[in-house]
Amino acid sequence: MGLKGGPFRGASRKDPEEPVMFEKITPAKPDAILSIMQAFREDKRANKIDLSVGVYKNETGGTPIVQALREAEQILYRQQDTKTYLGTTGDAGFNTAITKLVFGPNADYARLATAQTPGGSGALRIIADLIRAARPEATIHAPDPTWANHIPLLSSAGLELKTYAYFDAATGGIRFDAMMRDLAQAKPGDVVLLHGCCHNPTGADLDQAQWKSIGTLLVDRGLLPLIDLAYLGLGSGLEEDAFSVRHLMNVVPEMAVAVSCSKNFAVYRDRVGAAFILAATPGAADVAGAKLATIGRGMWSMPPDHGAAAVKIVLEDAGLTANWKAELDAMRMRIQSLRANLAGEITRLTNADFGFVTRQTGMFSRLPLAEGQARR
């Protein structure tokens, strides 16, 4: 017996002309990024390169498992003696370890609430729901452009989304003055979505002086930063990439941060991430943390354990942490050398200046190509 069949023919379908529930659904628009991944899989050519999705590739086009993580998985395999439920906010040990990694040794930990989530996407989703619960009239201001999936993840909580000026196509950098002007128009209590490092999809990041100016503006205007940190350690280094979060933490009363371990620990399919709320007081952090847990409970009940348990083992062991950092640095250096080669080669071929590709960071760049050139 095959798995595919024809339409339902039972007598209980009263009127075959009248659509039943699932026949009323209008087909969803295919996800632009995922449909390129699909087209890539179906393409039979041997010299194909997938330039769509933010996944690190090595010299042979593979996305290997980080060695330190593989060792952690072996420890987990030997030591794990139960798979009973952990709870709605995941593994407390993972939450402590990832908090220290992101916020550093000098954070005001009492004002921070953390929840383990299914990837950075899960973190964005529950943070959006928390904002909606706290301030339903808040607008989220997102950079133009931003990661395509920010829009469904943040708007499905029912919040309004607007864009602010960000990428400068003429220079490959940021329209910083226009960005500041746009954000100065946001109403107090609104939320500003910022990419902590390695902006997706442009590669154009704020420098430290610009982060400081943004911090001042957020405080002056009473705006809440929501930082998406999906590429920590893949831009300029672990400490450098955490500057955004660590600087803002010291100047704003409240902040939300969504962290992904997908890329820097290469655990993409294991779904590892965390949501953080920095509240004005320890009491408010406790309440926000409990609310995050309730929202997660209604969304996925509990986050998946395996990947986060392995990341915890890496971060709690000095030797494994050192090995992971070395592997992460090697990924980052390879990305930088690819960027330099690409910039050099296009500049040579076109005689135009593509030096901006080397000034940008992370896995993405927005090249000034027309649609036909991109397709080709």
Ligand code: PMP
């Ligand atoms: N934010 C940005 C900017 C991203 O690029 C990604 C992954 N593409 C994520 C968040 C979420 O990553 P994940 O849910 O896979 O951890």
